Amino acid sequence: MNEPISVGRLYPSRIPPNAVTRSKPTASNESQVSFQQMLQDHVVKFSNHAVKRLEQRGIELAPEQIAKIGSAIDNAAAKGSKDSLILMKDMALIVNVNNRTVVTAMDGKSMKDNVFTQIDSAVIIS
Numbered sequence: 001m002n003e004p005i006s007v008g009r010l011y012p013s014r015i016p017p018n019a020v021t022r023s024k025p026t027a028s029n030e031s032q033v034s035f036q037q038m039l040q041d042h043v044v045k046f047s048n049h050a051v052k053r054l055e056q057r058g059i060e061l062a063p064e065q066i067a068k069i070g071s072a073i074d075n076a077a078a079k080g081s082k083d084s085l086i087l088m089k090d091m092a093l094i095v096n097v098n099n100r101t102v103v104t105a106m107d108g109k110s111m112k113d114n115v116f117t118q119i120d121s122a123v124i125i126s
Contacts (some may be wrong), residue, residue: 029042044070045101050093059091069093072123073100080119088125092116 026085044066046054054061061069072086076084076097083103086093094116095101104112 050102053105068125081111083119085119085122
């Protein structure tokens with residue numbers, strides 16, 4: 001009773017034991033997929049709307065700021081957030097955490113007297 005059961009033993013008349021083989025993924029495919037997945041997981045994307053708002057409001061993001069936004073998204077995801085407000089210096093970003101996509105962006109002037117809706121978390125970056 002403690003012996004492992006193979007497919008050939010369950011249905012000996014239907015499937016010959018040599019017919020069932022498992023192919024192992026090659027190392028190059030495995031590393032390529034994991035690298036692509038890793039890249040996709042750590043990239044911050046910007047929606048068309050967010051790009052337009054950044055241009056309209058004259059907001060330019062440096063690579064280190066984008067890295068900080070990425071780590072803020074990681075922190076929000078770790079807490080189970082779905083849509084988050086990220087406050088950074090004099091700018092606010094609404095981010096879809098699951099897609100790692102900035103949905104919209106506001107500068108300090110646009111933030112005043114605004115109400116942020118449809119968010120479930122806020123992350124403040126220094």
